[in-house]
Amino acid sequence: MALTGVEIFKLLPKTNCKKCGHPTCLAFAMKLAQRQASLDACPDVSEDAKRVLGEASAPPIRAITIGTGPVAVKVGEENVLFRHEKKFVNPCAFGIEVKDTMPDEEIKGLVDAVLNSEIDRVGQKLRIDTILISNESNDVKKFEAVVKTVSEKAPQVPLIISAKDPSAAEAAIKLVADKKPLLYGADDSNAEAMANIAKKYKTSLGVAADGLDALSVLTEKVKGLGVEDIVMDSGARTAKDIIEHNTLIRRAAVKKNFKPFGYPVITFAQNSDPMLETLKATLGVTKYSSIIIMSNIDKWKNLVLFSLRQNIYTDPQVPMQVEQKIYSIGEPTPDSPLTITTNFSLTYFIVSGEIENSKVPCRLAVMDCEGLSVLTAWAAGKFTASKIAQFIQESGVENEIKHRELVIPGYVAILSGAIEDKLPGWKVVVGPREANGLPAFLKSRSN
Amino acid sequence: MAFAAPKETYSGKVYEVTIGTEKTAVFGGENVLPFHSFEGTTPNKPVIAYEIQDVSPDDWPETVKNVYAGVSGDPVKWAKYCQDELKADAIALRLTGTHPDRNNRSPEEAAKTVKDVLSAVNIPLIILGSNHTEKDSSVLVMASEAAKGRNCIIGKAQEANYKTIAAAAMANNHKLIAMSELDINLSKQLNILITQMGFDKEKLITDPMCSALGYGLEYTYSVMERIRLAALSQNDATMQPPMVGDVGMYVWKIKETQAAEAELPQWGSLEERGIAWEVATAGALLISGIELLIMRHPKAVDAVRKFISEIS
Structure with a gap:
């Protein structure tokens, strides 16, 4: 949790040497509290103070990056509950689900749609950020084949590999480990095996639990197994559960510094009614989902959601201007x-x-x-x-x-x-x- | 580390407002942030009013104009269609034809339209001017009188005309929308000015000014969140009236609800794009604190209703 200026001041040398460019240690501490200065500017600060301040200045929600290169997506690092307090930091990622039980044509169609999803809006290039491939078939070979097809067709697009069966998970991850995918599907029953795969192939790990109590136990367990980069699914699927879980998770992380919830949230917004899916995604964008998975790619829906994400993630303190x-x-x-x-x-x-x-x-x-x-x-x-x-x-x-x-x-x-x-x-x-x-x-x- | 749910309780609560007489609609009354039923009481769901006009909606885009093609030439037919076929919870009658640049209809003509519509429907009615502050102050006074006894909402009172409109709403026992332009302090100030006239603060509805997705929605969104937080955590009575979002009017005039797919293939189907634009604008504003929505497209209204049921 962020320290106040006075709390930071207590950790500084209190010599008022001005080497940091500020007239006094207290003034420097105040700037640090507002994140307008870096501790590196103080040449005399103790190692102990560095450690304490470093921990305290880390964002309450860990940053997770999926994919590599220019289209990699970074989520997390949020500091606040309301956008008027401070800019929301990393815009949520939109993804679609490809199931390994889908006919080849459908899979190819979805991947093509992702590749063609880019829209230029208000000077930003926006697109569907990620493809989640799920092992619906429970068949390892089939899953491997689909992961291969998708990653060859869309070599740049960040992937989420979704499987409950560790052998399917490992077979798929092995194929795409160099692309830094997110491995999703660790739960109470397979946490150990999944954590080992994530560690072995250096990927982040998505955990799925039924409810917040179980989720907090699961993230602790996975962390205890040596995985730091975690994405959380609380099991919320209805709008009512999504707003409750996401609000309590964000509050616990930001206001209570509750470490087990200091990770980004993945939300499954799929719905057979495309307008309802749009609304559930709207809820995810406004209320704290970091990755939002949808069922299909309608261009109109993309335009709506890209615009909304842009609106919600703008900096409320900067009037938006264009160049003269x-x-x-x-x-x-x-x-x-x-x-x-x-x-x-x-x-x-x-x-x-x-x-x-x-x-x-x-x-x-x-x-x-x-x-x-x-x-x-x-x-x-x-x-x-x-x-x-x-x-x-x-x-x-x-x-x-x-x-x-x-x-x-x-x-x-x-x-x-x-x-x-x-x-x-x-x-x-x-x-x-x-x-x-x-x-x-x-x-x-x-x- | 065991998880203890960090639930919030607030000292303030949003006023509950009932409109209509025969059939009524009730909104507001919650003592938590929108849809936070897990930590407080949310006695009423948000209400959606269908917008109709006193003149045919020639300036609406095809997608939404076509829906009302058979009825929109006559406000009475249009109102009955919304009530009987679309099962509207409420209707918002916009007196567009009174605008000097439109048909410049007289306050008497407007009052007659209000009377005709009221005698044809039994669901609650919201009566809106043409947003010409000078003309509205005469039109809405006569409209208020014409609707006496029907517990309507009159709108919108703005800084330039609130005195006459608030006095008329008060004399005829209606609720009143107070609109200011995207600023929490202006909104608070207008609510204070109106209540200083003796207008009951529990009969006010705040309109912090709507905007469409992509066209300033983030301003409306944050002003609403701040108003709601002030109402709940600071127990600020001037911020406790429920809020209204005039969504349809702002959504159905922008390019995204009008440009053909042939012109902009990357934007996808025009029909669904328009509906989804109204849906997402309404959805985001519901989450930021709105209790009363004014909308146009029936498919958008249906989707938002389903969402409200799912999240409530």
């Missing part, structure tokens, strides 16, 4: 219209999306207003005629275009005269108030 510059949308020519807006990312995404919708190639001047929307920026004196004029002149856009017409948001129509005064030779055109009016506006002007 002239953005080209479509392939604008020197005659294409020039529009302007502010750099609040929501404003930018909505406006640029609507310009794309219009199919009219355009230049969009996005002006730095410290992440404020148009009206707010105008009210705060950041989106004013003289600042707009200065930005347009300094942007160099005058060399790219033949005309001298600037389309401004309808909400700041009041600025049009003043901008024309400050930008000699320019004509200001008042655009629609809402971005959704842009397609009609741009189309009518391009005809």
Whole structure:
């Protein structure tokens, strides 16, 4: 659990030597408590203090990485219960289940869908992160064959190998150990054998228990067997159990420093009704699941869940901004219209999306207003005629275009005269108030 | 180390609100975070109201407009369809046609629509203005009078017009939605201003302003969580009214519920994408603290109802 500044201060040399760059040891301790400084900056700190502080600064939920290379997924390391307190750290991973009892065609279809699941959203490339392969058949050979098929077809995609039978588990893990998969399926009956496989092949281990009491016993047991990288399944399958178990697990780990629950949670959200599956995954994204397994890949569902994960995992303390510059949308020519807006990312995404919708190639001047929307920026004196004029002149856009017409948001129509005064030779055109009016506006002007 | 479940008990609780007369709907009343029935009482499930309008919904996307093709030209037919065929728990009548940029209908015309709808249905009614603050203050006053005795919800009172609307809701014994823009302090302040007029705080419903998934949902989500935490752990009475989410209106105007699959193949089926967008927005907001939802697509409403049953 995080220590307070005063608790940290007691462990420091208390010499106020300033070598760390802070005026006093207490000031340094306060920075450490806020995680704005690193203990390495203190040359005189004792080994004992390092150990205590190191343990205390470790996140209450262990980081687990599945897979290797650029598409590996890292989950865990969460510190809080509510996103307004502090940013949620590692976005949850979405996975789908491939059963070794499925016909080959279905398996290939699912793997293809995973490979084609990437969507570019708000500047991030998002995809289905992992494939869980389960040994439904209880047949070792069959399981091996399916694991082989999937890993050959999707060599990069992080895998979760799900088996209850240690011999099936080992046969499969052996094939893909270099890809750092998660081995899932350790329970009360097979914990020892599964832990040995995880240790032998250096993989993380997913444990499955029926209820929270049994789960805490199981993680302790597995840890006692020498496995540190653990992922937990409490057995929750209904929405009611998922919210209860996940809430109590997160609270115990974060607020009570209950070590047996200091690991990421895997949630099985599968449901025959795709809308209900979407809702159970929504619950997992918002309330503390680190890996969410679904039954199929519908593109619409991916888009919904990727967007939700992006929303929930943004940093609540940073206004979302985009870079100030002239953005080209479509392939604008020197005659294409020039529009302007502010750099609040929501404003930018909505406006640029609507310009794309219009199919009219355009230049969009996005002006730095410290992440404020148009009206707010105008009210705060950041989106004013003289600042707009200065930005347009300094942007160099005058060399790219033949005309001298600037389309401004309808909400700041009041600025049009003043901008024309400050930008000699320019004509200001008042655009629609809402971005959704842009397609009609741009189309009518391009005809 | 034996596991002791770290359950929370709170000093505060959300007010329970009942709407309607003949058939009623009840929401709120819980003394824990949403769906935390494992550590406290959650006496009522969230309520979903179907949104209808006084004019035909020409600006709704096809996916949701088509569902109401046969009835949406007439608010009375539309309301009966929601009550009888869709088994709605409540209806939210939005007086869109009163907006000066739309049909600029008079408050008298709006009042007549309210009366007609009320005489056709017996489930609770939420009466919403066109979100033109000036016009709403005259429209909602007459609408409140027209609905006298039916225990409706009137909305939305905002900083610029709350006095007349709250007074009308009070005089005609209705509940009232108080809306502010995505800020816990503004929300608290408006609730205080309204109760200082003598309006009963137990008849208020807070609208911290909704937003759609992908378009600022995280702001609404966190403001709601903070409001609910203030209500429960600080026992702050000004934060204890239940919350409403005007989900349909925000969801069914964004690109994701309108762009054809042919244009954006990576986005998948338009029909399901739109429904799922309403479903996931509603789902996330339920988890952050909403007790009353206003929604549009029947398939989205059905899915959210099933989810509420499963999680309650």
